[in-house]
Amino acid sequence: MAEHHPVSDNKHRSSLNSGASYSGNGRSRGGGGGGAGLSGGLSQPAGWQSLLSFTILFLAWLAGFSARLFAVIRFESIIHEFDPWFNYRATHHLTTNGFYEFLNWFDERAWYPLGRIVGGTVYPGLMVTAGLIHYVLNLLHITVHIRDVCVFLAPVFSGLTSISTFLLTRELWNQGAGLLAACFIAIVPGYISRSVAGSFDNEGIAIFALQFTYYLWVRSSFSFVMQNKVIVHCSCL
Secondary structure: OOOOOHHHHHHHHHHHHHHHHHHHHHHHHHHHHHHHHHHHHHHOHHHHHHHHHHHHHHHHHHHHHHHOOHHHHHOOOOOOOHHHHHHHHHHHHHHHHOHHHHHOOEEOOOOOOOOEEHHHHOOOHHHHHHHHHHHHHHHOOOOOOHHHHHHHHHHHHHHHHHHHHHHHHHHHOOHHHHHHHHHHHHHOHHHHHHOOOOOOOOHHHHHHHHHHHHHHHHHHHHOOOHHHHHHHHHHHO
C-alpha cells in the first residue's frame, strides 16, 4: 500500500493555485489591453493638441474668409475699382483665347488712345492663377464663371495666408505663437482692405506667396534635407 505524503500534496496544490492565478491575471491583462488600444488614441495629449490646432486654424480661415464677403452680401458678386477690372478683363481674355494669345494681346481699350501690349506690361501670375483654378473646376464638372473665380480669389487666399503664417511662426517660435499669428492676420484691417471680395488685384495672392516663401526659406535653412532646399528655390522663381 502506497504511503501518503501530506507535504508533497500541499506543494502540488499550491503549484496548481499559482498557475491558475497566473493564467487568470494573463487573461485579465489581455482583455484590458484591447480596451486601452481602442481609447488610447483619444487619451494622448498630442492627439488633442493636433485636433485643437486644426480647429483654431479652420476657424481663423473661416473668420478671414467671412470678414471679406461684406461687399458681396451687401451688393452683389462684382469686380470693384479700375485695376481689378482690367485684371478681370485680362483673365477673361486668357481663359477664352489661351495663354499664347494673352501674351500677344494688344488692348486698344487700355491706355487710350495709345493702347497697351498686355503681355509685355503686366505680371501674369494673378491671371494665370485664376485661369488655372477655373480650368481645374471645369475639369471637375463644376461650372463656375471666371468672374466668380476672380471675385472670391482674394478671400480664399486670405485663409491660406493664415495657414502659411501659422507655419512660419511655428518654425520661428512655437505652435502657440503660430496659432495667435494666424488669428491676427486673418482679421487685421490693413490686409482685409486689400483682399476683400471683388478686389481682384495682385495683393490678393501676393501676401500668401510671400508668407509661404518665407516659411519654405526658414525651413530650408533649419533643415539639411536637400528636398526642402530644392522646393524653396523653385518657389522663389
